[in-house]
Amino acid sequence: MMSVETAARPVGAEATPAPLVSMPPMPASWSSLGRAFVCSARHRAGAPAFADSTGAALSYRQALIKALALGRVLERVIGPARNVGVLLPPTCAGAVTNLALTLRGRVPVNLNYTANQESVDSAVDQAQITHVLSSKRMLDRIPLRPKGQLVVLEDVAKLVGPLDKAWAASVALLIPISAMGSVLPGLKHEDLDAPATIIFTSGSTGQPKGVVLTHRNILSNARQIESHIHLTPADVVLGILPFFHSFGFTVPLWTVACIGLKGVYHTNPLDAQVIAKLTREHKATVILATPTFVRGYLKRCKKEDFSSVRLLVLGAEKLKPELAGQIREAWGIDPLEGYGCTETGPVVSVNSPYERKATDGRPVPGNRPGTVGQPMPGTTIKTIDPETGADLPPGREGIICVKGPQIMPGYLDRPDATSEVLQSGWYSTGDLGLVDPDGFLSITDRLSRFSKVAGEMVPHGVVESAINEAAGGGGDQVAVVTSLPDPKRGERLVVLHTPGLAMSPQDVARRLQSGTLPKLWIPSADDFVAVEEIPVLGSGKLDLRRLREIARERLGG
Known part of the structure; x- marks a missing residue:
């Protein structure tokens, strides 16, 4: 049973700043994640969709057919389970599994395979997961054995018969998109505010909480990202962040699938040589990573490995000026620092290589080093006083609060925890920062990273x-x-x-x-x-x- 609640008391409602840029309208076909992907697959049928370091590669047509066939068989294997655990790394198989569950109206819950057994079991219990999808190769690599019934994909593949394949090909190639709801539950009862996934927080400061993200949250964030940094179908996104991470789920998986980009995956973001090889061979244009990961690439990779990259977006930790300088010198790329939270879909703000507008309408460079950029289109950011909750003027440090269509409806079955951070649509991040007069956000620290001495x-x-x-x-x-x-x-x-x-x-x-x-x-x-x-x-x-x-x-x- 999923339940989320938000508190009714407003936070500083009297002085709500307006978003710098309004969000562009979403395509009419984006009525759910599943339908957005189906439309991409039809319009980009022969274009490359996914590839990974195992050598697997799928066009959009192939990805759709495989997702349909797998979903049909899973329907027989897992029964009526609503929330389905997924214990897979970022690969073509991991992407297709998430697509298959979504098309069937299920809620994929990607489990954190780097966490301890206690945290994973807690997530399984909280989401009432009865079945967990994994692979023999994955299970051989990790010590975890989550609760619930393990369903091994290699065994499921053997259950895909000729009738399943014929059905999947017919649906993918022949049935009009408008009629697919008659055979696909995920396209029949579409509700933008229905849960699309549950992402469990890392539990770095306590037990993990389940963040419910809706179809609206993820589609909105995909549209915001597309507009803010000018993604096009020609872009190739390197996906090295795991799907259990909100960034890995929203951007390298669903933003790619909905817009019709190409996603290239690898299971370990620390494998510098493999990352370099994938970037070089697939001519990746967009890399999403953390400063820690990139520091390793700088030491082990050549400049020519990254010659195709036009956008290097870094988050999750502070980008130090020394590292930014090393990236510019070694690769000739200006790194773009961004900011987000699991609860915000996740992207809140990011620097851009393109000219932006200041709060007064003046044109300003889109990349302001030392900041995490301007907010996503349709997103509003303000800071409030940690003690009183009162709104603060631009330039004053306080708790960062965010409002926008990408904000979660709440935590899974935790109205108490939800009301602590969500009030009248404003999400209180717990991070300290300030917004400068041009609308650029700077992060100064996190409340949980303070001590009272x-x-x-x-x-x-x-x-x-x-x-x-x-x-x-x-x-x-x-x-x-x-x-x-x-x-x-x-x-x-x-x-x-x-x-x-x-x-x-x-x-x-x-x-x-x-x-x-x-x-x-x-x-x-x-x-x-x-x-x-x-x-x-x-x-x-x-x-x-x-x-x-x-x-x-x-x-x-």
């Missing part, structure tokens, strides 16, 4: 930057900050650092003491913890929960 709020990000600069990390992140309870000061800062720390903790602390960082913000040398690597999630974000666990294990508290 002796009554003062200390931002982890600022302390991290000072430590990495003082320790000479060469642009790499060699230290991260977390916190532990402290009986005297409330909390104390703990620094986890890799062998890349170029000096001793004592020397780092002494160098910080002579700098501009407030003395209260400087961690004790005794609270530095050496680790082999900094724990990150599958999306490339810091694993905040694991950071605290390591600190507690090593230092107690």
Whole structure:
């Protein structure tokens, strides 16, 4: 049973800023994700749709036929299950499986195969999943065995008979799109506000919550992205983010499928040489990644590997100026930093290589380094006071709130958690930032990445930057900050650092003491913890929960 609720109390409703750019209308055929894909498949029949590092490749016609045949067989295998678990990496098979479930009116729930068993089982329980689709190859690679009945795709493929293939080809090639609802449940009862997927949050600060994203959310975000960065059917999108991540689900899968682009997939975003090979061979024009992933590519790949790339969009973590400079020098590409949340479909804002308009209508360059760009068309951003909830004027730092058609209706069966962050359509991100007079958004920190030390709020990000600069990390992140309870000061800062720390903790602390960082913000040398690597999630974000666990294990508290 799915239920989502939003609170009725408005947040700063008296001073609602207008979106910089109104959202272009969605095509009439975009009445659901399934119908949008079917229209792409009909209009782009022979064009390449999906390819992956296994050598698999599908045209739009082939992808539609395979999705129809698979969906027909799955209907017999999984019965009436509404929410269906998917435990597959980004591949052609993973894409077709999601398409097949959607065309059948099911809700694919892509499970996080980089999470622990407890988190995955929690997601299965919350979404009332009875069947999980996976593959033998995938199950051999991971230790997870989710709850529910495992359905192995290799076994399902053997059940696809001649009648299933003939039926799929007939529907794909002969039945008018307007009549497909008679044979496809996903096109019969279309409702833009029906759940299209459930994306579970990483659980980096607690148990994962199920974010319900609707057909309207994902289609709106696809249309916004298409308009904002000028995507065309000639674009080839490199899909290295997993489908259990909202960015991986919305952009390399559904934005590609709805607009009629080509998606190229690989299972591991850290495989720099494979990424370079795919980019070179398929002439990828758009890469969506994180700064952490790209840092690895810079070290292991050649400039010519990325000569076809026109858009390099980075998110999930702050893009440091040193790394941006290295990308420009090595590849001749201006990286575009963007921002989003699972709850926002996910894209909220992104820099653009194209000229934009300021709030007063003046033309301005679309890429403003140091910011995460202007909001998506039809999206409104404001900041509010963390204490009072009052709206703040442009240029004042506060909690970032977002309103737009891509905002989730709420968390799965969690009206309490929903009402904490969603009020009158405004989503409170929990991130701190400011909007400059031209409408560009800057992220300054996250509320969950603050510690209250002796009554003062200390931002982890600022302390991290000072430590990495003082320790000479060469642009790499060699230290991260977390916190532990402290009986005297409330909390104390703990620094986890890799062998890349170029000096001793004592020397780092002494160098910080002579700098501009407030003395209260400087961690004790005794609270530095050496680790082999900094724990990150599958999306490339810091694993905040694991950071605290390591600190507690090593230092107690």
